[in-house]
Amino acid sequence: MESSELDKPEVPWPADAHLYQPSDGNQILLPELSSCLAVKTYLRMCNLPFTEKISENAEFMSPGGRLTHLPLLRLGPIQTFAEFEPIVAQVEIIQDGSSLNSWMTEDQRDDLRSLVNYVENVFTLAEIHMIFMDMVNYQLYTAPRSEAAHPWPLSTIRRLDKQKAAQRLLKVYQWQDMDNDQVLHELGLCVGALIDQLEGNQSEDFFLCGSRPCELDALVFGHVTAIMTTKLPNMELAEILSTYPRLLAHCRRIDESLFEGKLLATGDNEKPLEMLGK
Incomplete structure (x- = not known):
């Protein structure tokens, strides 16, 4: 991964990106954990900073989704996205030509x-x-x-x-x-x-x-x-x-x-x- 391509200054990634999920200790279920780990890994691959928030109500805060409704990504005060594929799609929009798969045809x-x-x-x-x-x-x-x-x-x-x-x-x-x-x-x-x-x-x-x-x-x-x-x-x-x-x-x-x-x-x-x- 070439960080120079992923850290372009024009990428409008908000400073207050928050990722919400239930507690790992006694609440989150296996499919939800898988989705949360996948999103965290993807954001790290993209060199995009985020703050993890543990919330018992994370599932109820979610705007929806096909499978698990988690994790919930909040970008700034208004925009929210849930689950792996919608979050990846939004990151690609934000990063435009410098997204993780931009080298592909x-x-x-x-x-x-x-x-x-x-x-x-x-x-x-x-x-x-x-x-x-x-x-x-x-x-x-x-x-x-x-x-x-x-x-x-x-x-x-x-x-x-x-x-x-x-x-x-x-x-x-x-x-x-x-x-x-x-x-x-x-x-x-x-x-x-x-x-x-x-x-x-x-x-x-x-x-x-x-x-x-x-x-x-x-x-x-x-x-x-x-x-x-x-x-x-x-x-x-x-x-x-x-x-x-x-x-x-x-x-x-x-x-x-x-x-x-x-x-x-x-x-x-x-x-x-x-x-x-x-």
Whole structure:
């Protein structure tokens, strides 16, 4: 990444850019964490400063979205954007010709958008399915976190609302009747496509779409990091990712370059992630 291209003085990035998310400690759910990590990684790749704000009401502050409604990016006093793809689209508008993927051709950018959409859908739906439809994960992980920010009986109402919203979303994408094996199969197909991207490059130092990073690298890093560092009762998502060392090595290189290698230490599935927004 060439910082000289990303730090042009005419880029109107506000000084008061704030990124809102729920607490990592006891509230945020795996798909939400993945989206938050992906956005934070992307903003760091773009050399754009932001201040992380932890808020129990981050989801209710969100202007909406397709999948998780998080994180919420507030640019100045008025503009707000939520989720990975809308935030990336807004950053590209702000940065114009100096955006992270400006080195690509228009056809390459179109292909990239399609791949980003596919990867985000598959990873997020797999995460949602695994924490809401797997009953062990739901009872021991999802339910307590869904209730954490609210007193009873609002906590129970909120948990049921999130469960119903997850079930509706899975039904829209026709994932509601899948079992865990089918979900892992879909995730494996997606990861296989990413491995093909990596193997299409001639050097292990290259990124998913070439010699420079792009939003796909940030998105994949966010999901892989969240899955590998979230302690679930059923760790099948992490187990299947562990069978793709090339993908993990790619994510560890991003970890080392942006986060001093603190997030994906080998064999550590309980590493705290609070340093990401600092």
